[in-house]
Amino acid sequence: MTGEFLCVYTVYMNKHRWITLSQSDPRALYLQVIEQIRRRVAVGDLPPGTELPSIRQLAADLSVSVITIKRAYLELERDGTITTRQGKGSVVAEKPGLSTAITQRELESHLNAAAQLGSLLGLSKTEMQRRMAEACENLQRKQK
């Protein structure tokens, strides 16, 4: 699909592609940056102490605005994924407090959306609980 080729921007770190942004993703770009850096940290691609590119450098490499990266770094710093020292740039934190805050907020909004859809379909609270339990069981089965 040509659209995909044109809308995806990737950044290479040590010759490896490490961030890929998609314009067809309806979320804000800074959220995509946050999510991808958090994933990289979570799976160990970016071990503690890894230096991240400067805000302006990453913005230039991804061809996105400086403010996008600034906001992503700020949020990553707040949730403890990275630490920034004035004038020294950002590094992956020693004990990345893996971002429970953001994931929690995300879960919250998905649950609200599910509740809304449920009420549109006229499902009862018990029925919704049963469906949620079912979804959890399905996931466990897949992971085994």
Next chain:
Amino acid sequence: MSIAIAPPHTKTAAAALRGVARTFKHFRLDNIDLEIEQGTVNGLIGPNGAGKSTIMRIMMGLLTPDTGTVSVLGQPISSREAGAKRDIGFFSDDMRLYKSETVAFHLQFVRSLFPGWDEAYAQQLLSRFGLIAGQKVRGLSHGQRVKCLLLLILARRPKLLILDEPTNGLDPVARQEVLSELMQIVSDETRTILYSSHNTQDVEQISDTITFIDRGRVIARNNRDEFLERWRRIRVQAPANWQAPAIAGLRPESTFGNLRVLTLDRYQAGVEDRLQLSGATLESSETMSLEEIFVAAVMRGREENEL
């Protein structure tokens, strides 16, 4: 979710327009206030004929405003001499190259006029833009001609770039080449870019600040993600006599039948609950693309202006 962004320590304006107005026979530029912060990329979006080029021409001193003040790179525009324009790079689609001369001729020509010319950078750009030095301008495609013009401006290493529709008519690959080159430029935080387009897609990706212009007025100004977070399209089911609750920035988009579509430009958590409490049933609350937001903002601006 709103996140406070720490204000940059020192805000230096690369350019500022204050209360700028200019009346033409069929068009009026009305009280424009615009501050361009150093080190940022600023997108100017507006429909054709909105006043984007007029604003840029005023900043370049090519047009004088009837009222208001303009300062560029710390100097009032009125007292600017040709020498001071060395630090500004201006691009406009109606600039011409010599058809029967080569790309190399133009590089040589501009180089002889500007002492700040960076030949190594010019050569890099030549290869990054896929241009051939020995090719005559007559044989260039539209995209190559635009890239050649941009090269001639960028290689002078200006402090402020004022680009009028630089990506207009470019194919997606060429557009990407140009956008990524612009971002490389602001990796140096003393350089600033102002560029215009009638297409939100050209502007949204790299702009720190996006300004919507319509009919000679600034109608909204923000960064992309902030625009996306503030605007919502909300669909509700409501009885015929339903009155929308007084929520700041909430407007009906369509009021036909029981299903109503509303747009909101100041979204806050809890808005959906307030709508439910007012007797409407919420169907959905969606984020909008920047293009949809742009169109909605233009329409709102026009309605308000006509009241």
